[in-house]
Every structure is written in C-alpha cells, then in structure tokens.
Amino acid sequence: xFKILTLLLFIFINYSYAEDIEIxxxxxxxxxxxxxxxxxxxxxxxxxxxxxxxxxxxxFALKSIAYGLLNEKIIEKNDKxxxxxxxxxxxxxxxxxxxxxxxTSTSGEIILKDxxxxxxxxxxxxxxxxxxxxxxxxxxxxxxKDSYKILxxxxxxxSYFVTKKSEFTKILRKSRGSLDIxxxxxxxx
Amino acid sequence: MKNLFKVLLLxxxxxxxxxxxxxxxxxxxxxxxxxxxxxDPLEPINRAIxxxxxxxxxxxxxxxxxTYKFIAPDPVEKGVSNFFSNLKEPIRVISFVFQGEFMxxxxxxxxxxxxxxxxxxxxxxxxxxxxxxxxTDIGLTLAKSGVxxxxxxxVPIIGPSNFRDLSGNVVEFLVDPISNSVPNxxxxxxxxxxxxxxxxDEEVDQIREVSTDKYEMIKSIYYQNRNSQIEExxxxxxxxxxxxxx
Numbered sequence: 001x002f003k004i005l006t007l008l009l010f011i012f013i014n015y016s017y018a019e020d021i022e023i024x025x026x027x028x029x030x031x032x033x034x035x036x037x038x039x040x041x042x043x044x045x046x047x048x049x050x051x052x053x054x055x056x057x058x059x060f061a062l063k064s065i066a067y068g069l070l071n072e073k074i075i076e077k078n079d080k081x082x083x084x085x086x087x088x089x090x091x092x093x094x095x096x097x098x099x100x101x102x103x104t105s106t107s108g109e110i111i112l113k114d115x116x117x118x119x120x121x122x123x124x125x126x127x128x129x130x131x132x133x134x135x136x137x138x139x140x141x142x143x144x145k146d147s148y149k150i151l152x153x154x155x156x157x158x159s160y161f162v163t164k165k166s167e168f169t170k171i172l173r174k175s176r177g178s179l180d181i182x183x184x185x186x187x188x189x
Numbered sequence: 190m191k192n193l194f195k196v197l198l199l200x201x202x203x204x205x206x207x208x209x210x211x212x213x214x215x216x217x218x219x220x221x222x223x224x225x226x227x228x229d230p231l232e233p234i235n236r237a238i239x240x241x242x243x244x245x246x247x248x249x250x251x252x253x254x255x256t257y258k259f260i261a262p263d264p265v266e267k268g269v270s271n272f273f274s275n276l277k278e279p280i281r282v283i284s285f286v287f288q289g290e291f292m293x294x295x296x297x298x299x300x301x302x303x304x305x306x307x308x309x310x311x312x313x314x315x316x317x318x319x320x321x322x323x324x325t326d327i328g329l330t331l332a333k334s335g336v337x338x339x340x341x342x343x344v345p346i347i348g349p350s351n352f353r354d355l356s357g358n359v360v361e362f363l364v365d366p367i368s369n370s371v372p373n374x375x376x377x378x379x380x381x382x383x384x385x386x387x388x389x390d391e392e393v394d395q396i397r398e399v400s401t402d403k404y405e406m407i408k409s410i411y412y413q414n415r416n417s418q419i420e421e422x423x424x425x426x427x428x429x430x431x432x433x434x435x
Contacts, residue, residue, distance in 0.1 A: 068430025097399045138424050157417035166409035167402045185401045
C-alpha cells in the first residue's frame with residue numbers, strides 16, 4: 001500500500017514538474033518573440049502590425065475572451081454568422097489594442113517571477129522592464145487543445161478582460177443587447 | 190446648530206438613496222463580473238464632468254504636460270516625481286498607524302527622513318538601501334476599516350474617485366503636516382496634480398485611442414487599482430473568461 005502511494009505521489013510530482021517546465025518554456029519563447037516585435041523599430045508600421053496580428057492569433061484564446069466579454073443570453077440570442085463576425089471584429093480590435101499598447105514603447109526584458117495555478121488557469125507573474133522603470137505584468141493562461149493560450153493580461157493591476165467587460169456591457173445595455181451595435185462600435189476604433 | 194447641520198449633511202451624503210439616474214432605455218444584463226455593477230447612481234452627472242475634464246485637459250493641461258515631457262530629461266521627471274511622492278510620506282505614516290501597520294509606519298518615517306535630508310526627496314535613496322515605498326492613504330485606511338466605497342464620483346479637474354476616497358482626500362488636506370506648513374499650499378497641490386497627470390500621460394493617451402467608452406474604462410481601471418491595494422490575492426480573484434474550444 002505504502003509503495004503504491006509513493007509511486008502515485010512520484011508520478012504526480014513528475015507530472016506537475018513536467019507541466020511547470022512546459023509552461024515556463026512556452027512563456028520564455030513567446031515573451032521573447034513579443035519583445036522582438038515590440039523593439040523592432042526598423043520595419044514599416046504595417047509590417048509590425050502584421051506581426052502583432054500573427055502573435056495574437058497564435059497566443060490568445062480569442063474565442064474564450066470574445067465570448068467571455070458577452071453575456072450568455074446574448075450568445076444564445078445571436079446566430080452563428082453574427083457571432084463569427086463579432087469574433088473577427090474582436091480579433092482586429094484586440095490586435096489594435098495590443099499594437100497601440102506595445103508599439104509606443106520599447107522594453108529591455110520580460111522577467112518571469114513565478115507561476116501559480118487556480119482552477120486550471122496558470123497565473124504567470126512577470127515584470128516588463130527597460131533601463132529606467134519596471135511594470136508588473138500578469139498573464140492568465142490556459143492549456144486549450146494542447147497549446148497554451150492567453151486568457152487575460154493584467155498590467156499594473158489593470159485587467160484587460162475586466163476593463164473590456166465593463167465597456168462592452170455598457171454598450172450592450174445601451175443598445176438593448178444588440179451585438180451588431182457592439183460590432184459597429186469596435187469597428188470605429 | 191452649524192455642527193448639527195454638517196452631521197445631517199454628511200448623513201444624507203453617506204446614505205444617498207439607491208436611486209439610479211441611469212438611462213431607462215438600458216436593459217439589465219446579468220454578469221458574473223462584479224466590476225460591471227459598480228455603484229454609480231450619479232452617472233449622467235459624472236459623465237458630464239468627465240467630458241468637462243477632458244475638455245480642460247485638451248485645451249490646458251495636456252499641452253503643458255506634453256511640453257514638460259518633451260523638455261524635461263527622464264532623470265528630471267523622476268526627480269520631480271520622487272519629490273511629490275516624498276511629500277506624501279507623512280500621510281502614509283498616519284495612515285499606517287491607523288491601519289495598525291506599525292513597521293510600515295516606521296519605514297515611512299525613515300524614508301521621509303533619509304530622502305528629505307539627502308536630496309529634499311528628489312532622489313529615492315531609501316529604496317536603494319532596502320526601505321521600499323509602501324503606498325497607502327486615508328481612503329485605503331477607511332476601506333481597510335470596512336467603510337464601503339459609496340457612489341462613484343468624478344471630481345472636476347481631479348478625476349475619478351468615490352465617496353470614501355474623496356472623504357479621505359478631504360481628511361488628508363486637513364491633517365497633512367507638510368502642506369499645512371507651506372506658506373502657499375495651492376502651488377504644492379497644483380504641482381502634485383500636474384505630476385500625477387504627467388505620470389499617467391501614456392495611459393490617458395491609450396484611453397483616448399482604444400476605448401469604446403472612456404467613462405466605463407476609467408471607472409473600471411480606477412476600481413481595479415484601488416481594489417488591488419485593498420485585497421490580498423487581487424489578481425487571483427479577478428474574473429477569468431470561461432474556456433471555449435478555439
């Protein structure tokens with residue numbers, strides 16, 4: 001009995017350790033790529049935008065974030081075509097937001113501080129810094145179909161998801177739950 | 190009689206009935222995110238004040254800040270920022286005492302003494318020798334004592350606040366030993382305000398560029414920042430989207 005328990009514990013520890021290494025490697029690789037795009041001042045603006053777009057498509061849980069910003073009832077109320085249109089518009093909006101946020105500054109490095117897990121979501125604590133200052137940056141990441149996807153970014157205690165949820169909820173309230181109006185508002189940006 | 194009037198006025202303000210002036214065309218949409226439900230009965234007035242603040246910012250404050258940021262080298266900006274932050278240490282000392290955080294209070298005394306003596310507060314030597322800055326204020330002290338935030342308020346020129354934090358600011362204005370000993374304290378207040386605006390310049394530009402609703406964005410950011418100073422495990426407790434298979 002004792003041997004079985006020890007074996008199970010050993011397997012569990014090994015599994016957790018392997019997951020830790022896997023997500024650490026993913027984070028180091030993707031944050032390095034992000035910094036390269038961010039600090040790449042040589043290319044034309046539109047080229048950099050395309051790189052951000054590819055980064056967002058690869059690394060963000062777009063459907064989860066886009067749907068998470070809506071109310072379940074609104075998702076049920078709208079047809080697949082409208083939801084797909086919303087997803088695509090949101091993807092462009094998210095890319096634009098990340099582009100605006102990152103492309104106005106340069107940064108030296110992203111330092112991984114620690115990784116916590118809550119309800120199956122990894123909470124990665126990091127610092128993004130240049131020569132003069134450092135900014136706290138948390139990433140909420142989930143493993144979806146064997147790849148890691150970002151669910152939220154929290155910069156200096158401001159969550160992208162929570163902030164956008166407040167904004168989108170207001171637009172939907174004002175428009176009596178019209179997803180079309182939300183899409184139009186997002187297209188304006 | 191005057192005091193009785195003040196007490197009554199305070200009570201009326203504290204217990205503003207939950208009457209929402211929000212647009213009646215809006216439909217309630219359930220949400221799992223509590224940040225959507227911030228108590229905001231004064232929204233139409235707040236929105237008007239925010240528009241006014243942006244107008245003033247556009248015509249007067251923003252050009253001054255942009256010029257200042259263009260002219261002043263980074264070390265100068267940092268020095269000015271340190272100077273105003275150092276002026277807040279006495280308030281932090283008082284706040285930490287009321288929060289029962291005596292070590293942090295002593296740390297603030299030490300920081301103020303070291304930084305004032307060595308550089309009039311323009312260089313944060315204390316941090317370099319291991320005495321890190323701990324942010325707090327009277328509003329946070331009230332929050333930690335269990336006082337609820339009350340309605341969200343946008344203050345003309347100053348910006349986002351709530352009843353609790355605004356009350357904290359009033360108390361700070363009355364008890365701040367530094368500002369009270371300066372001959373013309375309005376210069377200090379204006380300087381401090383402009384410095385805070387300069388520190389947030391990039392964020393304000395972001396709000397202008399990518400927000401679908403500036404008012405909601407600023408309100409959400411304000412509450413998240415304040416809550417991060419009040420709650421332990423703030424990040425862990427933030428709502429996370431439900432996972433959909435991509």
